[in-house]
Amino acid sequence: MTELPHLLVKQIMTNTMVTCRPDTALEEVARMMSDAEVDAVVVVNDTGDLVGLISQFDLLRLFGQDLSRLRAETCSVKDLIVIGPEESAAAAAQRMLDKRIHRLIVIDKNDSGTMRARGVISVSDIIRRMRPSEFAF
Numbered sequence: 001m002t003e004l005p006h007l008l009v010k011q012i013m014t015n016t017m018v019t020c021r022p023d024t025a026l027e028e029v030a031r032m033m034s035d036a037e038v039d040a041v042v043v044v045n046d047t048g049d050l051v052g053l054i055s056q057f058d059l060l061r062l063f064g065q066d067l068s069r070l071r072a073e074t075c076s077v078k079d080l081i082v083i084g085p086e087e088s089a090a091a092a093a094q095r096m097l098d099k100r101i102h103r104l105i106v107i108d109k110n111d112s113g114t115m116r117a118r119g120v121i122s123v124s125d126i127i128r129r130m131r132p133s134e135f136a137f
Contacts, residue, residue, distance in 0.1 A: 009092050010085035012129050013106045013119040019044050022051060022073035029072055030059055040103060042117050043076045049114040050107060052076030082107045085118055093126050 018032050019042045029041050033056060043052035054076045059067070062075060083092050083104045092104055103122040107115040 007089040007129060008085065009083055009087050009089055009106055009121050010118075012089055012125045013085070013121040014125060015119045017042050017117060017120050019117070020054075020072050021045070022071065022076070024072045026054075026059065026062065026067040026070045026072060026075065029054055030067060033059075040120070041072075042105060042120070043072050044117065047114075048116060050080070050082075050105060050117045052078045053080060053105060055102075080105055082115065083121065084108070089121070089126055089129065092121050093123075096123060096126075 018036045018038050018040075020029055020032060022043055022045065024043075032041055033039065040053055040055040042050065043054060045051050052072070054072055058075050058077065062070065081095060081099050081101060081104055083095060083106055085106050085108070095104060096102065103120050105115075105117050106119040106121055108118055109115055
């Protein structure tokens with residue numbers, strides 16, 4: 001197993017992700033999460049640019065509301081914490097710890113400054129690659 005500081009985000013990130021449009025009903029977003037067995041959905045606009053993220057926790061905050069009437073844009077997190085594919089996995093781990101979050105969207109920025117999601121790196125992705133000596137107990 002490779003030491004975490006020497007791994008790049010692109011080497012351990014999950015390349016496949018579930019996406020939806022801002023106008024997708026949250027009821028459909030919840031179904032997508034369940035069907036794909038994921039805990040977050042990436043929100044992209046018509047041109048594929050990253051505009052937000054919806055996690056299971058975001059949906060839980062809406063408990064008791066009619067999710068068929070609400071759209072992804074109403075509850076997606078728009079102030080995203082992201083990381084580039086060439087950054088280190090250790091940097092990703094530190095960013096998640098600092099921001100107290102469970103995942104980062106891996107992005108490429110295009111010439112116009114908009115972000116394209118390439119994948120997701122989660123706490124689980126990092127933990128699976130850590131050596132026992134890297135756990136500080």
